[in-house]
Amino acid sequence: MTILMWLLWAMPLAAQTGTPASPETGKALFIGKVRFANGGPACASCHNAAGIGFPGGGSMGPNLTGVYAKFGPDGLNSSLETLYFPAMTPIYTYRPLTQDERRNLFAFFQSLSRKREESSTPAVIGLSLAGLAILLAATAVAGRHRLKPVRRRLVERARLEAGRRA
Numbered sequence: 820m821t822i823l824m825w826l827l828w829a830m831p832l833a834a835q836t837g838t839p840a841s842p843e844t845g846k847a848l849f850i851g852k853v854r855f856a857n858g859g860p861a862c863a864s865c866h867n868a869a870g871i872g873f874p875g876g877g878s879m880g881p882n883l884t885g886v887y888a889k890f891g892p893d894g895l896n897s898s899l900e901t902l903y904f905p906a907m908t909p910i911y912t913y914r915p916l917t918q919d920e921r922r923n924l925f926a927f928f929q930s931l932s933r934k935r936e937e938s939s940t941p942a943v944i945g946l947s948l949a950g951l952a953i954l955l956a957a958t959a960v961a962g963r964h965r966l967k968p969v970r971r972r973l974v975e976r977a978r979l980e981a982g983r984r985a
């Protein structure tokens with residue numbers, strides 16, 4: 820009897836903790852490598868996200884790379900639970916995500932937001948600015964002599980015209 824009661828108490832707890840959420844599994848679900856248990860379509864059929872590789876996701880829905888930052892942990896949790904977005908409700912209402920699928924997708928989105936923070940964007944911007952500066956300098960150096968004859972001719976013509984008028 821006590822064992823039975825303990826089991827009843829422990830089972831939901833075990834279901835809640837379960838296996839640790841995995842960003843890799845979340846990504847596999849997102850791109851459709853692993854199917855959703857209830858038959859919902861892969862998110863990537865309508866959404867793109869950073870790091871899912873070629874050929875990327877669909878463009879019908881917004882890019883979900885920054886969705887963790889946008890909704891925050893609680894918001895993202897409940898949006899994954901309800902998927903309450905007009906284009907998605909007709910599809911997912913009868914094909915809800917399981918708790919594990921939600922947790923794995925959550926971990927995937929969370930890992931994307933971390934990646935973005937560590938990303939090399941500032942370095943890339945810095946490099947392209949440096950490249951631009953070098954190009955501008957090179958053009959200025961190369962163009963220095965090219966402009967002179969033109970300018971000289973313009974000045975001469977202006978002088979001539981001024982002289983004629985005088």
Ligand code: HEC
Binds near residue numbers: 859865898924
């Ligand atoms: C049939 C296409 C389709 C599929 C499949 C789909 N979505 Fe969407 N989703 C959309 C569209 C379109 C929107 C924009 C809001 C709207 O019109 O419903 C959206 C919006 C969202 C948003 C809100 C984004 C924001 O920035 O406001 C989230 C989060 C989201 N989807 C998550 C998912 C996840 C997770 C899956 C996979 C389980 C998924 N979607 C599958 C079409 C889809």
